[in-house]
Amino acid sequence: QVRLVExxxxxxxxxxxxxxxxxxxxRTFSTYAMGWFRQAPGKERKFVAAxxxxxxxxxxxxxxxxxxxxxxxxxKSTVWLQMNSLKPEDTAIYYCAASQVLVTDIPAYAYxxxxxxxxxxx
Numbered sequence: 147q148v149r150l151v152e153x154x155x156x157x158x159x160x161x162x163x164x165x166x167x168x169x170x171x172x173r174t175f176s177t178y179a180m181g182w183f184r185q186a187p188g189k190e191r192k193f194v195a196a197x198x199x200x201x202x203x204x205x206x207x208x209x210x211x212x213x214x215x216x217x218x219x220x221x222k223s224t225v226w227l228q229m230n231s232l233k234p235e236d237t238a239i240y241y242c243a244a245s246q247v248l249v250t251d252i253p254a255y256a257y258x259x260x261x262x263x264x265x266x267x268x
Contacts, residue, residue, distance in 0.1 A: 148172040148257040150242050155262030158232055162266070166227040168242030168259055176220035179248040181255055182227045184238035184264075191241070191252060195227060198248040205250060210236075232266045240264050 149171035158164055181196035195206045195216040204216050218225040225242060240262050243255035
């Protein structure tokens with residue numbers, strides 16, 4: 147079973163930046179597409195960003211385009227989410243997840259981390 151561990155969350159002011167990391171225990175990490183999702187209190191979990199196995203293709207939800215960047219280093223079995231120009235509405239628990247293919251749908255992601263809290267103050 148793939149184990150995913152997120153880190154890098156915290157409290158920042160609006161306009162600030164955070165860089166989230168997701169470390170995978172699985173040696174076949176490079177075969178998976180990876181995604182970031184977020185869940186605000188009382189809300190459903192939503193797609194944020196995803197990257198294919200090679201890092202050549204990425205996709206983002208419209209609300210974070212131009213502000214967030216997803217990247218990966220397969221040699222380090224790690225995926226990152228660089229978040230700039232943060233807004234209070236970005237406040238949520240952020241989860242990384244692994245999928246067989248590059249998609250945005252939650253059911254396609256078989257492995258999930260436990261999440262890291264991101265809080266953006268106004």
